[in-house]
Amino acid sequence: MSFWATQADARVRQVSREKDYMSAPPEIRNKGGSLDEVFAEGCTFHLEQMSATHWWMAVECGGKRVHINLHSRATIKASAETEDA
Numbered sequence: 001m002s003f004w005a006t007q008a009d010a011r012v013r014q015v016s017r018e019k020d021y022m023s024a025p026p027e028i029r030n031k032g033g034s035l036d037e038v039f040a041e042g043c044t045f046h047l048e049q050m051s052a053t054h055w056w057m058a059v060e061c062g063g064k065r066v067h068i069n070l071h072s073r074a075t076i077k078a079s080a081e082t083e084d085a
Contacts, residue, residue, distance in 0.1 A: 025062035038066055052076070 026040035043061030050056050055070040055078065070076060 025064035026059045026066045028066060035068070038068060040066075049076075049078070 024041065026038055026043065028035070029037040029039065038059055040059045040061050043059055045057070045059050047055065047057040052075045053072050055076055057068045057070075059066045059068075
């Protein structure tokens with residue numbers, strides 16, 4: 001097998017793995033009847049402050065979308081940081 005055929009085959013396998021990775025839907029984990037965690041990889045994520053006491057977010061991947069609403073009686077304080085992966 002030629003070098004180029006080997007490289008093309010490796011790239012096809014890589015793309016296939018990437019599609020599998022990107023196609024997994026978000027996992028919703030509940031604990032004690034309440035939302036505990038939403039886990040998703042390779043997805044679109046949208047977080048938006050709707051008011052001082054309400055945040056909305058959506059996570060979409062694998063053909064599924066999860067909407068999450070966070071409410072509080074008092075002001076919800078939020079912060080964000082970036083870090084190198």
